[in-house]
Amino acid sequence: MEGEPTLRLRIFDLNCWAIRYLSKRRQERVRLIGDTLCQQGFDLALLQEVWSEQDYSDLKVKLAGSYPFSHYFRSGVIGSGLCVFSRFPILDTLLYQYSLNGYPYMLQHGDWFCGKSVGLPGSRAGVTAPLLSLSLQLHAEYCRDKDAYLPHRLVQAWELAQFIRHTSKAADVVLLGGDLNMHPEDVGIRLLRGWTGLRDAFAEATRFEGCKNGCTLVPDNCFTDKSELLPFPLGIRIDYILYKAISSFTVKCEELKTTTGPAPGMDIPFSDHEAVMATLHIQRQGQPAGATLGTADPALADVVTEARTEVGVGLRAAQRQRYSSGRMAVLALLLLLLQAAAALGTLAGLGTEQPFPKLSFCLLAFLALGVLVLATGLHLFHTMEVKMLHGTDDQMWMVLRALQERP
């Protein structure tokens, strides 16, 4: 970037909602997204919920000319759904899978099966600026009033923040685009922004164009679930482009846009989410600005405390579930042992007559075995959940102590 005072970087971010067999008019929309990306020639496109590798391959073929570099992040049963298309070479990638991501038995929510992650392609924009871009998605919020996944989403936000802090130290610019599944004022996003120093492109943009308040889930979109948006008549903003400059660079958001429902000249939008498009100006400064990893914001300690409280609530719930699944497993085991003793007794001729009809006896034994296997599985799962919530609580406590000791 030397001798080239400013780099203008155009970024496209979209939750594509491309779930095979489930998402409406998927193939048509993926084609539309590919066409738009081709025409508009962004520098970087961060896509989420591209669950089908076939869709990624199709996009890759279509975009080979204008975005010669791309990466698809594989994880979980279904995949992470994350992919990146870039005009700049992708030098290296890293995938960090969140340690907690919902429950495998909540089949109707399915987040667990996706292996939600943050994908980090390291690239080099212009001549010298190492650019770290992250594409990600956090656990969905299914019910805002009784959000059972809040502790998991907070653990994810915390792990994401820690991941950014640890991986971004030698980058010049960090960019994050994705569906955070959090409203701008939520504790998770305050934690993420506070602890990493990332700035919100919507709040910083000189010009804005698009849905009111930068909302990305709006009732005008024909694919959104209108009942979910009843308490928010304008829609909600849960897709973000965040950024920061680390070393001797400054980043300014010149313009931020969102799509507004149907794509131009079409009857359908790209997805059930609106796309976010940012134009950033990256400039080299004379003097290295020094690492700005965290902010010295005195409110940060309050945010960490608030998040810790929620993680604590999740921890106690997980402990209760671990206890009850463990108790259920023990009861099932006792029943099985009792049945085994009764069966042995009968075989040894201790009882003169058979106490139960054979069929009911067998059914009961299978039921007990089924409960034992299921309850043991649940117990193991909730034990892991407790460990991870506890570990996050530890880390938060360590940071709180450091923040409080700071002058």
Next chain:
Amino acid sequence: MEGEPTLRLRIFDLNCWAIRYLSKRRQERVRLIGDTLCQQGFDLALLQEVWSEQDYSDLKVKLAGSYPFSHYFRSGVIGSGLCVFSRFPILDTLLYQYSLNGYPYMLQHGDWFCGKSVGLPGSRAGVTAPLLSLSLQLHAEYCRDKDAYLPHRLVQAWELAQFIRHTSKAADVVLLGGDLNMHPEDVGIRLLRGWTGLRDAFAEATRFEGCKNGCTLVPDNCFTDKSELLPFPLGIRIDYILYKAISSFTVKCEELKTTTGPAPGMDIPFSDHEAVMATLHIQRQGQPAGATLGTADPALADVVTEARTEVGVGLRAAQRQRYSSGRMAVLALLLLLLQAAAALGTLAGLGTEQPFPKLSFCLLAFLALGVLVLATGLHLFHTMEVKMLHGTDDQMWMVLRALQERP
């Protein structure tokens, strides 16, 4: 470290083999380890296989005076077993759980339940040197001739190398201590060292004292399994201290020691592994040496290719297992449907007499149900395995391409 030309850093690394109810004379040995750490006053102790949180708490209390800072990394069902005791403040921690770590159904090996990870405590030694130390353990090798876990261990070595490359960019010194479960000439360790530029304290040490060839699993140790070591009469070296300086620092290993069986004045050793103790000299150089993330070693491409071949072998095995478990699930489902049809037929009075005795019919249905649940679980697990092996293969391919394009 300004005005203080050299920092002398003494590091202790030990796989403690402290598994509750299974490890012999565990409590006695943990006490012994605590006493020795107290007396010897190292700067940093990296411990693995401390599975019991109670053991960690006991050590923490005992070592509070000489190692005021410590951290226990929680993960998996049982835990990661990793903990760190430090004379320097631990400013921040990060836990990275490997995406693959054996199979949950290999209960006798149990690695899956441990949630094997790399724990990264960031600390500050002396006045200004950010120090990144890593404590870790990779998947065990149960049979060297037919090592079914080699692809998983290679994925772990690769993820570890990527993790180090991405997190160490702003550190002055990187230290890694742990049980890598790999012999010095194994492809995994060549990959790790080649791709990160880490140096082996044993190879670099000016002075060495301890077991021949620096072995850490030796037949003289009363806790080792002698039959496993038959092909290696001198023992094997699988515990390492690796290091590198990143920026304007140089690191030299002045001395490396291993314990040799029984602890001084005792009849038992610390563990079934020998401890590794290194004395490093860290010195600030006049000129920043520049980041030395990877090495420009032309042999690196060969190592990555070799590793990729092994990952490919694992990938094909995982694909076969995914296919056969999927087929098994489909067959079980078909059997269940057939039974349901027969039962419905009997209920509707289509058959005049009952085709099976009720008991066998029920037993068969339960068997089919059990197989269905199990095979579906296995199918999901192997699908994830395929995804992760495939993802690692992608990453390795990307790196290979970059290496080959390099002048």
